[in-house]
Amino acid sequence: MRLVLIGPPGAGKGTQAAILGKRLEVPHISTGDLFREHVERRTALGRDAKRYLDAGELVPDHVTGGMVRERLAEPDAQRGFLLDGFPRTVRQAHTLARILTADNRELDAVLEFTAPEDVVVERLLSRGRSDDTEEVVRHRQRVYRDQTAPLLAHYADIRLTVPAVGPVEEIADRVWSCLPGAA
Structure with a gap:
């Protein structure tokens, strides 16, 4: 199964991706992990990404897309994958479609995890990270809403919405029951 988590x-998303990846026996591919891995290994893409990350800038689509393209070509991703953090924009969604089409593959579904802003803000603040101030966390929520609304419309035909409030196991059951052919 080929899924995007939004x-x-x-x-x-990360918690549910770990559970779902094990259940489906497919890799959870996080762009954050890809960035760290490429930077650590000092690949050409990693060196490009590091320049932007060190400057506090967003890594450009062509670099992120290149990392995703390479990762989806690995043997463990041939049966399926869970993408977390890519695509974030409609432009990146077109890049992903080109990557998949080149291998005669397509997405099975896009899982949209929803929760009230106050709930996710409280979750993030309870982690106790020094960079997770309420102002920063709420700003990240606004950025998400602004960037993601067009992406949700783009994937409307294959988008499955999962309420992400409640015990982890309950949410995992909701995810599983909404997947096409998985229940």
Whole structure:
């Protein structure tokens, strides 16, 4: 199964991706992990990404897309994958479609994790990270909303919405029950 996970920071995408990846026996591919891995290995893409990250800038689409293209070509991603953090924009969604089309593949679904802003803000603040001030966390929520609204419309035909409030196991059951052919 080939899935994209979308949701605001603090919605539990990473937690649910770990559970779902094990259940489906497919890799959870996080762009944050890809950035760290490429930078650590000092690949050409990693060196490019590091320049932007060190300057506090967003890594450009061509660099992120290159990392995703390479990762999706690996053997463990041939049966399927869970993408977390890519695409973030409609432009990146077109890049992903080109990557998949080149291999005669397509997405099965886009899982949208939803939760009230106050809930995700509280989750993030409870982590106790020094950079997670309420102002910063709420700003990240606004950025998510602004960037993601067009992406949700783009994927309307294959988007499945999962309420991401409640116990982790309950949310995992909701995810599983909404997947096409998985229940």
